[in-house]
Amino acid sequence: MHLPPQITPLQHAGHSALQLTTRHGTAIVALHGAHLLSWTPTGQRDVLWLSPEALPEPAAIRGGVPVCWPWFAKQGMPLDALQHGPARVNPWQVSAIHASSDDEISLSLVPCAQATGDASSSLAELAPGLQVSLRITLGETLSQTLHTRNLGSETFQLTQALHSYFAVSHAAQVGIEGLIDLPYLDKLRGMAADVQQVPFALELACDRIYHAAQKSGDSFPGRYTLTDPAWQRSIVIETEGSQSVVVWNPGREGARSIADVPNDGWQDFFCIEAANAEPDGVMLAPGAEHWLGQTLSVI
């Protein structure tokens, strides 16, 4: 496909990628997993963290924004299922480009196996009848929309996440606004159910699925703010079609057991994930479609 001047192919951290450029900044997207590796607003530091110890492809990339699809973690799947689904470990390709002006550019990607109709691919086997695309728009903000369509004959229970790793000054010194009163399941306490009643702060480690985040009939998108006083910036995450928000940081002990996170790397990121995770799975009937979106901005 012919690329306009705002899109440049390049290698980034060992991945074949496309760099999007507007006067508002740059974004870099790896074709492996349609994985957003970097978003740097003009004059600012990168909004996303990318592990300096990331494993080579075809391993999932650690950092940036992995696309977890069509299941989150191993929800609803056997124990030997691929963690977070096959989308993040498959090659994707550009399906459309929309360059409206110098101010904004959009790129849509689909898995290569879907584009070529390869019925033997892991995606075709594991997500029968499902079609997926990811649109990334770089302007003053950065947005991503994950679109799923069920062309099969069976209802599919979709769980998914845009698993953003935000770069922070120190994970123990940031706050997250927008979680008060939300119920959550705490993975670190055997999925114990709880409700966020005090302002969020990291205690050693965190792995929670906040759910029922958008009440039915509520037309406002979810809005979460990662406040980082030391870096004097806040990252605002506005979500659409997302009933859950996953908040994850492995902490000191957890990081030691993750091969591609440096021992002290847990300090450098916080994951806030626009999601539909159990108990918020999406029942996608034959012919139905769903959009999961997030818009990121820095204030």
Ligand SMILES: O=P(O)(O)OC[C@H]1O[C@@H](O)[C@H](O)[C@@H](O)[C@@H]1O
């Ligand atoms: O190591 P992975 O597969 O990228 O997953 C990282 C984390 O992703 C989070 O979304 C999960 O809630 C955690 O339980 C998990 O550890």
